[in-house]
Each structure stands twice: as structure tokens, then as C-alpha cells.
Amino acid sequence: MPTVVRFTAVALLVVLAAACADSRTTPSTPLSVATDTLPPTTDTVSPMPTASVRPSSTGHHPADGSSLASCKDADCEVEVRAGDRLRIDKRFGVQRITISSLDPDEATIALLGFTGGLQAEGANVSISSSCVNGRCRDEGKLSLAPGRSARINNLRLEVPYLSRDHAILRLTPR
Numbered sequence: 001m002p003t004v005v006r007f008t009a010v011a012l013l014v015v016l017a018a019a020c021a022d023s024r025t026t027p028s029t030p031l032s033v034a035t036d037t038l039p040p041t042t043d044t045v046s047p048m049p050t051a052s053v054r055p056s057s058t059g060h061h062p063a064d065g066s067s068l069a070s071c072k073d074a075d076c077e078v079e080v081r082a083g084d085r086l087r088i089d090k091r092f093g094v095q096r097i098t099i100s101s102l103d104p105d106e107a108t109i110a111l112l113g114f115t116g117g118l119q120a121e122g123a124n125v126s127i128s129s130s131c132v133n134g135r136c137r138d139e140g141k142l143s144l145a146p147g148r149s150a151r152i153n154n155l156r157l158e159v160p161y162l163s164r165d166h167a168i169l170r171l172t173p174r
Contacts, residue, residue: 060161062168069073071097074155077170080107090171093117093153099167100141107159107167111140111152122150122157 063077064070071086073079074094080086086097093113111118115129118138129142130139142150142157150157154174161168 007087027159036129042101060168071171074171074173077160079166080169081166086169086171088155090114093119094155094156095137097171098156099151101168102162102164104162104164106143106145107162109142109144109157111138111142113138113140118153120150120152123148125150149154 003152011139017023017143033105040081062079066079067076068078068080068086070076070085072089074092076089078086080099080102082099082102084099088094088097093112093148095114096112098110098116100110102108104122108124111120115136115138117125118140120127120140120142122142125140125145127138129138131137131168140152142152144150144157144159146159146162148158155170158170158172159167160170
């Protein structure tokens, strides 16, 4: 018997013996090793499935997953968490939408826009303008809850799902 085959057979026996030593059951048939050749092996590995979108506990799958960049054109449905920032194309008069906080009853949204160009409708809306060193901007805040929508300039905002740790945010241009 060639040396490589003997070494492989001995190594296989050692591995099998070690595996069986930890087992609480003993095999019903004795282990044997072929002395002439080892059977051919097939190294096929089936790929693990990957999820591109995490489903919410309601079973709702946001159309754009958690890709906040998909909201640049103000037409998206994404999963968001507190602290997430969405950059919006300046043609909508909003520079950034930030998810300030989430709780089961409402999401608080912070807005950053251009001076005089930020208008909003919805619950708990506040907007103020400020200038520092000749650079002016609008800042605002509003609240969203499932079943209620809000508007920022020509954008409609909705939260079809909301929990303490994440929400589904939907933006649509009007």
C-alpha cells in the first residue's frame, strides 16, 4: 500500500476515534478503512441564502431595504433607525432628513433645508431659520406615526411600521 494512502487511512482513523470518544452513543457497526484506495470525494458546497432585506415584525418588506442612499431622489421606502440620515437632492429644498428618535407611538424627524425654502405640514411641526457667518439655513422638526402622513415642501412622508428600534419610512414626491 502506498505511504500516502496509509498515512491518510491512519489520520482518518485517529479523527474518527476522537469524534467517537466524545459521543454518548457507540456505533452499531465497526469502523473500517479501505486498504487499497480511498473513495473519491465530491466537494460541492451549497451557498448559504442571503437576505437583502430584513423583514419587519409586521412582515412588511421595505422596497429599498435599508439603503438610505435610495432616498436621494425622494422616492423610497427604507428601514430606518434612530440617528439615520437621509440626504435628499437639493431640488426638493431639503438637504437632509434625520431620524432623531423612535418609540412605538411616533418617530421624531429633524430637517435641514435652505433658507426660506423649508415648509412642512404634520404633527408637532417647528421650523426656524438661522445664519452664522453669512451662511443661512432652515432647521425643522416634525413627528410621524403610522396612519398619519406629513409633508416637507413637495415630499410626502409616511411610516407604515414603527417600533422602538426601527421603522419603515416612505418618501414620495408630490
